[in-house]
Amino acid sequence: MAKTYSAKKADIVIRLSEFEMPPMQDVLIVGRKAPIGPEAARRMVDILSPEQYEIIKLNHPVIEAIVIRKTLLNLLEQEKLIEAIMEEGGKIANDQIIIKAQINITLEVSKSIEL
Amino acid sequence: MIKYVSEIMDENLLQVEPLDCVSCIKNLAMDKRINYFPVVENNKTIGVVTYKELIQAHPNRIAIDAMTQNYVNVNHEMSIWEVKSIFDDEQVDLLIVQNNLKPVGFVTRSLLDKEFGKHFDLLTGLPKTDFILYKAYELLKEGNEISVIFIDINNFGIIDKEYGHVFGDKILREIADLLKKNRPEETCLCRFGGDEFVVLTPFQVEVTKQVAEELLDTIAANTFGSGVNISISAGISGGRRISARVTDSYSMVLNLINIASLACSKAKMSTDKLCIEINPGSMDIA
Numbered sequence: 228m229a230k231t232y233s234a235k236k237a238d239i240v241i242r243l244s245e246f247e248m249p250p251m252q253d254v255l256i257v258g259r260k261a262p263i264g265p266e267a268a269r270r271m272v273d274i275l276s277p278e279q280y281e282i283i284k285l286n287h288p289v290i291e292a293i294v295i296r297k298t299l300l301n302l303l304e305q306e307k308l309i310e311a312i313m314e315e316g317g318k319i320a321n322d323q324i325i326i327k328a329q330i331n332i333t334l335e336v337s338k339s340i341e342l
Numbered sequence: 343m344i345k346y347v348s349e350i351m352d353e354n355l356l357q358v359e360p361l362d363c364v365s366c367i368k369n370l371a372m373d374k375r376i377n378y379f380p381v382v383e384n385n386k387t388i389g390v391v392t393y394k395e396l397i398q399a400h401p402n403r404i405a406i407d408a409m410t411q412n413y414v415n416v417n418h419e420m421s422i423w424e425v426k427s428i429f430d431d432e433q434v435d436l437l438i439v440q441n442n443l444k445p446v447g448f449v450t451r452s453l454l455d456k457e458f459g460k461h462f463d464l465l466t467g468l469p470k471t472d473f474i475l476y477k478a479y480e481l482l483k484e485g486n487e488i489s490v491i492f493i494d495i496n497n498f499g500i501i502d503k504e505y506g507h508v509f510g511d512k513i514l515r516e517i518a519d520l521l522k523k524n525r526p527e528e529t530c531l532c533r534f535g536g537d538e539f540v541v542l543t544p545f546q547v548e549v550t551k552q553v554a555e556e557l558l559d560t561i562a563a564n565t566f567g568s569g570v571n572i573s574i575s576a577g578i579s580g581g582r583r584i585s586a587r588v589t590d591s592y593s594m595v596l597n598l599i600n601i602a603s604l605a606c607s608k609a610k611m612s613t614d615k616l617c618i619e620i621n622p623g624s625m626d627i628a
Contacts, residue, residue, distance in 0.1 A: 260398070260399070260400055261400060262400045262401075262402035262403065263402065263403065263407075264399075264403045264404065264406070264407020264408065265407065266360075266404070266406045266407045267403065267404045267406070267407050270361075323400075
């Protein structure tokens with residue numbers, strides 16, 4: 228009678244990377260029926276990075292709110308910034324989704340002075 | 343007497359924390375058959391999760407992200423008339439009743455409507471006496487004068503017997519409409535009972551007398567069905583307010599109504615059908 232052999236093995240793949248602090252980027256676009264609401268997102272981040280994010284409630288059919296890094300609002304007017312985010316984010320968002328967005332704002336200032 | 347919101351509120355609510363998840367609250371709603379969950383943080387009600395939010399919100403959400411702000415907090419000692427004015431003025435369907443900031447019950451628009459069926463006279467559509475008590479309390483609280491006109495239809499018993507009760511009811515409705523349309527805006531009108539009406543005014547007796555005379559003239563000038571002559575008598579009570587504060591305004595106003603009703607009985611015997619009583623007791627009242 229022939230002997231049977233069975234062999235089990237497991238391959239382990241480890242990916243190491245630095246923990247992102249905070250675990251969200253500059254902006255979260257929160258859908259009205261998303262599993263995590265804007266307040267939950269803000270409180271979560273607040274524990275790790277206190278006082279850095281703000282909720283802006285929107286009067287939008289599918290987007291409930293935008294959770295945004297406060298420093299961005301120091302660089303640009305809130306209205307203009309939200310308009311810019313919604314112009315792009317609003318196209319791909321739906322009421323179930325949470326979208327994270329990275330925003331880089333560069334201010335260019337050029338001045339001439341009299342010599 | 344005046345009913346307070348605590349007497350009509352539904353106590354079937356359950357306080358939840360802002361971080362409680364919607365699915366947990368949903369389970370509570372199913373198990374305990376509760377539809378209203380005030381969200382309380384630092385001893386303050388910050389929102390309410392109702393069955394509507396439980397249906398709409400994702401089960402993973404926390405209470406603070408599912409709750410509605412579409413409600414008003416009220417004190418448990420608020421009168422139901424004040425509650426009614428909130429529902430009339432605000433676009434809300436829910437009031438959370440609080441005792442020392444703790445939510446102890448709720449009132450919905452439909453619950454209040456059901457209660458108010460008892461406080462309005464079905465025949466004339468006028469409020470009953472407790473409305474006048476509440477309004478008098480409000481006027482006294484604001485430091486106003488008050489006077490009361492007690493109105494009684496002359497020989498109403500005979501009208502009922504001669505023309506029937508259905509006709510009598512028609513007369514009551516007609517008189518109620520005339521009083522409603524012709525009373526000054528600042529006054530309040532209620533059906534006291536039977537063929538009696540009460541008008542509460544924020545005026546001194548002299549001005550109230552003019553109001554009563556105009557109402558008497560209006561009724562006398564009106565042509566009622568079947569050519570029946572209808573007239574009313576009125577008694578007035580009131581006086582200048584001289585006391586610093588009214589402690590039991592309800593019983594005082596009831597006393598004023600009583601004095602006015604006795605004056606009205608006297609007026610029936612007089613030719614001008616109007617009698618004014620300013621008894622010493624009322625000097626402390628209004």
